[in-house]
Amino acid sequence: MARPGLATRLYAGEANINIVGRRKMWFTIATALVLIAIGSFVIRGFELGIEFAGGTSFSVPASVEGKTLTQDEVAKAVDKAVREADPEASTTAVQQVGEGADASFTVRASALSADEVSKAKATLVTDLGVEAKKISDSQVSAAWGGKVTQQAILGLIIFLVLVVAYLIVRFEWRMAVAALASLVLDLVLTAGVYSLVGFEVTPSTVIGFLTILGYSLYDVVVVFDKVQENTRGITAGSTRTYAEATNLAVNQTLMRSLNTGLVALLPVGGLLFIGAGLLGAGTLKDLGLVLFVGMGFGVISSIMFAAPVLSALKDQEPKIKAHNARVLARRANRSDDVARGDQGRPANATDSDVPAMAGSTAPRPGARPANRRSGNRPGGKR
Structure with missing residues (x-):
């Protein structure tokens, strides 16, 4: 089988x-x-993220007067505008929010003051051609x-x-x-x-x-x-x-x-x-x-x-330690018994001539316990 x-x-x-x-x-x-x-x-x-580090978030519409902006265009424009407002500021990757006509891009930047935000938005209006009222910003505190x-x-x-x-x-x-x-x-x-x-x-x-x-x-x-x-x-x-x-x-x-x-x-x-x-x-x-x-x-x-x-x-x-030692000792003793039986059997004897000894070896990993019936024991009634 x-x-x-x-x-x-x-x-x-x-x-x-x-x-x-x-x-x-x-x-x-x-x-x-x-x-x-x-x-x-x-x-x-x-x-x-900006919620933990604090900073300023800019939201720019994806469509401007029939023209569709790409994430790369918005990322470069916001990064330029933020650095012009504060040379030490930085921006993170752009995320798109929504689909179709309502889609917009959100860019997170380092914390900026109110004057720096106004300057950055003015630069975005010039570079992207977006109306100032369509560019939103928000300040998030690290607290x-x-x-x-x-x-x-x-x-x-x-x-x-x-x-x-x-x-x-x-x-x-x-x-x-x-x-x-x-x-x-x-x-x-x-x-x-x-x-x-x-x-x-x-x-x-x-x-x-x-x-x-x-x-x-x-x-x-x-x-x-x-x-x-x-x-x-x-x-x-x-x-x-x-x-x-x-x-x-x-x-x-x-x-x-x-x-x-x-x-x-x-x-x-x-x-x-x-x-x-x-x-x-x-x-x-x-x-x-x-x-x-x-x-x-x-x-x-x-x-x-x-x-x-x-x-x-x-x-x-x-x-449990004592139990494990008892199990291993029992296996070792039975292995010795089998080895002595092999030495004393005739040279022409086969494995089937040697009585099988249940539990003489360790169970295979994951193997289930074997079911034994009393009728199969030596001298038992069938």
């Missing part, structure tokens, strides 16, 4: 992928990525962004406290620590991408950061619920170590995690690539980008980081 394909074995939870057993490799990769992210925080910092940041940090702390309390009550403190570590890794890596690539941080980005926390937690709880089911009463047996039972749970929920992640990323990808890319909605870009990056890291961290961290913590527990 042909062996089922990888897709079939993934859906059945029998892919036998050794994820938890390679936890040292995952921890090394995670540590390297975190160090890169922290290095970027220190060296590059973040590209703060507003500071308040948003304070509220976001407060919300994050409250969320994490509630999450830890729930996980301790629902599972145990080690699972709470593993889930919290996964959430922190997700946030740090997402922030690292923003720092490395230079994506602008706006209030929509902050909202997206808080949103991905709940999504990441959902996937981790699904995996941990299966781990709890597989490890309930594990110390009463001697067939699997805690890490092997955890790895089985990861294999059994792997396809669910991947499907959930794909289903969640598809609409977010549409929001990002269609709404922001094709339609030019700048706000959708800020929100969609952080959701897309954060959810992607959330799926990966729940599979390859949260469960290995839990396994590493549980292996330090005295009861």
Whole structure:
């Protein structure tokens, strides 16, 4: 009978992928990525939006007396006007708002005084041929962004406290620590991408950061619920170590995690690539980008980081440590028995002449326990 394909074995939870057993490799990769992210925080910092850095925003209509302006034309004109008003000022990329006759371009610049704004608008009227009343400007203070940041940090702390309390009550403190570590890794890596690539941080980005926390937690709880089911009463047996039972749970929920992640990323990808890319909605870009990056890291961290961290913590527990040692010792003894049996059998004997010894080797990663009936035991009744 042909062996089922990888897709079939993934859906059945029998892919036998050794994820938890390679936890040292995952921890090394995670540590390297975190160090890169922290290095970027220190060296590059973040590209703060006008709401956080403060500044002046200019809005210019896309159509002027039958002529359609391009983003490049508006960007160059605003940059020239702002630098003439204040040589030390700078501008950011142009964003298009709206479509058709109502379309306009928004350009953010450094903070300017009222006189400097008037001078810049006069230059734009001359260079672009736009009426002065159609060019709007607004001043944004950095203090507003500071308040948003304070509220976001407060919300994050409250969320994490509630999450830890729930996980301790629902599972145990080690699972709470593993889930919290996964959430922190997700946030740090997402922030690292923003720092490395230079994506602008706006209030929509902050909202997206808080949103991905709940999504990441959902996937981790699904995996941990299966781990709890597989490890309930594990110390009463001697067939699997805690890490092997955890790895089985990861294999059994792997396809669910991947499907959930794909289903969640598809609409977010549409929001990002269609709404922001094709339609030019700048706000959708800020929100969609952080959701897309954060959810992607959330799926990966729940599979390859949260469960290995839990396994590493549980292996330090005295009861689990003793159980693991007992399982490994039993396997070693049975392996020795098989080796001695091979030495004493006739030269012309075949493998079928040697009695099979259940549990003589470690279960394959992700393998399910074998079902045995009493009628198949030596001397048992059929």
